Amino acid sequence: MIQDDHIDFEVAILIGKYLRNEIRADEKRELEAWRSAHPDNAVLWEKMVNADYIGGRLSEWPDETQSDGLWQKIQASTKGKIKYPANERRRLKLVGYAAAALAAFMGLGTLVYHLGEQPPHQYDAPLVQTPEPPVSPAHAVISNVAEASDITLIMGDGSIVTLGGDPESLQEADGTRINETGSGLTYAPSKESTSLSPVMNTVITPAARTYHLTLADGTRVWLNAGSTIKYPTAFNGNERGVTLKGEAYFEVARDPSKPFVVMTDKSHIRVLGTRFNVKSYPQDGMDRTALLGGSLRVSSLRGHHSTLLEPGYEAVVQEDNDMSVSKADAKKVLAWKNGLFIFENESLESLTEELSKWYGVKIRFGDDEVKGYHFTGRLQRYEDIQFLLEIIAETAKVKFTLRDDILSISKVQP
């Protein structure tokens, strides 16, 4: 067997530089080249920029006592007569290597392409060519002021703060302290804040970036990409109300005396204290509210439908205010929060719709046949769409061309 004994120390140095943001443009290109050279590299790359993973790994890092013990042993065997530890000395215990390690490497970034398989699709989004979604006032303001790639906070007086940078502490007119950590905002209401007219704040996420909020009542909100949430800096009334466009996952702090209410353009969701996900992108033409714990009431805004949802179920409110309830797959619902795309027998059409939402690109099919190709698999929500497209293109005879935010998809001729 030919062994590849070359060790890529350079790459490790480059990744380190990237993490410290000291990387030069040419080094970055080099790193990109390495990343796209092999799927394993890309998987490693995603791990190295994933805080949860890094945190977990660092907690496994050998400590000083182990090192010291090891040094004693090495000294013992190098002092006096130097002897190799005899081979028999290595009594082998079971090496539980295989499953875990390989699963970790293979688990992500694999995609199965179902050739010709086109099972009935239960709830395909209606193929209505919706015109450009109406632009909310908040979005209209933003487009002039901030970069499209910034996470933005609009404060009560209309001033605009770019989030996701250095940690900082802001103060609202009503005395509320707002702490930004770089990946999230935390509200600490001042004790005197009892102003009658609530101060409203708005957070807007761009494509491919998520954000985290801890509201004044302790409720935690994870905001998906391309979303807007509006909320008061303090909840003074007898209800805790927020407005959402896009997708968010809520962990509502329990307060039976003050129901928590999420408003979208189609639904009205009322809870006391619970965990749930609301998906309300205008381009979807429907709202999906999935309950993960506790209880929750969803009402359609214009219709008169209302339902008390049980955990593990989701309510779908259609454009025409028709409402239905079905079982929800928590893993799929929360995939975005865990940085994943999960596709189960998903047509290329709905798969790319998902990609278009996350990456903010428009999709154009050059061929209707490819729309019906089906895929199953888990993919990381890479920052860079190109990489993801490569993985998909590897599994099927599809060609992607990305130009000026328009993703063209065509069939590869054999």
Place this chain on the structure above:
Amino acid sequence: MDQDQLALRVSNGDEQAFRDVFDMFNKRLLYLAREIVSDATLAEDIVQEAFVKLWCRKETFDNLTAIKAFLYLCVKNACRNAYKHAKVVDKYLSRQETPVEDRVVLVKMIEAEVLDGLHQAIEKLPNGCKDVIYLGYFAEMSNQEVADALNVSINTVKTQKLRALRSLRGFLKDLSPGILLLITEIFYR
């Protein structure tokens, strides 16, 4: 160069230099070996053997990169051998046909290198901060538990976390979003 000076001293039999090289690399190697063989004792044996081999052949190295590569390769090969041996022992594993692929090990090596760099960054934090981070993050204690363990007030813990956040940020300059999250997590727990 400083580092190659160290390699030269090792090759001349300087034990302090050998200890320095050990300090520099033992944790990454231990990490790597443990990741692959999933057995702490066996991993220690493998790393021990690598350093002993290095000492035996110390005259042949004139630069630190060569030493580093040598150590990694020793560990990699020993892991592969250990695996082959275990494979025979364990019928289940032999059915799986999952050899220690070079790629998998290679990728783990890079990971070990990157983590080592991060670990060193955390090590450079002031002591108070470091304690709070180690207990709060690595030992997964709550603020109150950390406060009790260190016999300080919960506010001190919070302040230290904030300080740690700031100095780590200073060290890592403008952080990438991923690492930022990590630090935010430390800060919040």
